[in-house]
Amino acid sequence: MSDFRLFDLNPEQYKAATHGDGPVLILAGAGSGKTRVITSRIAWLLAQGTAAERILAVTFTNKAAREMQARIGRMIEKEVAKKLTICTFHSLSVRILRQHASLLGYKENFSIYDESDTIGLVKKIIARTAAKDEKLDHQLVRNLISKAKSLGHAPPENDETLAGAVYARYSRELKSLNAMDFDDLLVNAVRLITDHDEARSYWNSRYQYLLVDEFQDTNRLQLELVCQLSALEPNVCVVGDDDQSIYGWRGAEVANILEFERHFPNPAVIKLEQNYRSTDIILGAANRLIRNNPRRRGKNLWSATKGGEAIRILRADDDRQEAEFVANEILQFKHENSGKWEDFAVLFRMNAQSRILEESFRELKIPYRIIGGKSFFDRREVKDLLGYASVLLNPDDDVSLLRVLGSPPRGIGATTTELALDQSSEENSSLYRALTSAKFLERCATKTAAAIRRFREELEICRGQLEMGPTRQAQTFTDFFMATGYLEDLRKSCKTEAEADGREENVRDLLKTFAEYEKRHTEGLRGFADSMSLDRDREEKDDSGTGVTLITFHAAKGLEFPEVYLVGAEDGILPHERSKVEGTMDEERRLLYVGLTRAMRRLTILHCTHRTRYGSAVACTISPFLKEIEGDGVEHGSTQEILNRPASDESVALGFDRMRAVING
DNA sequence: AATCGTCTGCTTTTT
């Protein structure tokens, strides 16, 4: 028997972890130790004699999956832990589909399109479908398609609206590219199990116990998948918090958690309300805020430690003063309490708000990190390298082939590509097939034909080597990639030496990641490419320490910090202007709730009377949510009066520090 | 084909 420690759990946590068969709904408030409950439950199930292979834990992010795997690994034997399935909905879908995709008319080597591939395709289709004077925002259409898919709406048969026509065309095109976007992975996994007896009987009973984390964020398809996977025995344990549902705009259905009973009758419902993160004062404010929301399960967070620092609601004259105040105070606080930069976080509604904060932080030489922003994976060289991988795995992936054909230049130019595209659409074949067909080669100039043959040769040789087996694929791929001359071309295209070095490093970094991936996995290039498209959350390089965290409310979910600043608590920002029109005020309130509950020790909320919006200063009013948190331990003030407060000895000393910093900078 | 200038229109973004 394993030595997991169930006695570390509080009574509710214990009840949740040791629930036997049948559905369980665990309403886990912020900071209530839900990960501990999930991992304990897995350990408990194993101790009861459940085979590890028959347990599935689903998370939303790969990071969460990795962390859960690691925590379990510390509780039970490594060999047993390895046999558990802990993954995201999307990677689970990929597993399902890689086995049986042919039943749906895809090849098993289908490509996975990420956000930018997808947008690129939508752009192309809009350009081809819309009349010259019709303009259609590709981002908007893309979101619409995504929502439609997650609601299970098939593309319209008759192209009544332009957006509908684009959707239909987009779906057809992806299919013919043998590619799936993120939504397709779910749609198709569900379809496969629904429509095909063989797949159904296998997946209905593949797992005996299911655990789903962050259940409030599931969409209709994900719920459907959960239902299918537990069709034989509803041993489903879902963990979530309706009050932290903030992804409704992305298709998440709070209804999944609110109406859990509809899908899984007579569940055990367990509330985890004891909070181990924040002070009583912070929790009180959070409770007062969230009880204004209709349609909730209802929870009241409490903490064993009473009292704590007061919550400060501070008024600033404008956003610059707001940012400067935060930066100043963090600097001062850190010195006075000899804390770490990592203890502080500043939360904002919109990424645009981070800019002015950055400026203030840089001014005072405070190290910071911005979570989110442009991804490593959106770098050109990274996309190109992964493009080569996609082409090797699925030459019929036109989008990747197009990306890769011209870089480096190899004698197959725009004109040739254009001609090949024409032929491919005439013959309804892939670009690769058209380009390398005898018919096309005859039509080309001898030089061009030779270039195409050479390219095909290189590709096929590498494909041949990859097919020999899943070992040494990293080396094979690296050799192939280096031989293309891509790197030299990349360097040449850079304006400065430093840029060239940076980009080359990104490439080498990625190749190294593949080599490391290969040591731990057996799925070779295919698996690597999948994990690169599904897992964009890279481990950040710890080159310069981390610093103060600047982060959006959304991205902060699940994190905690001793000292938290919420900036821009104004009507129109939080709640966002558009949420009033769209009727999503509840979700905005939950967003603030998420923000409040990130703070462990001290919470400061700031709002401005003026703000530079779109260039000019506009008058702002305080967020209506702030009067809802009014109560014990909530203080009001202004940044001015705090700045003008008589300085303590420490802050006088600090003043010199700051001066020194400015002089040295 | 690349660069410049002007126009437009503004959230959040786990996969």
Next chain:
DNA sequence: GCAGACGATT
């Protein structure tokens, strides 16, 4: 006020 898109210019 700025990024991204698009059209005109070299």
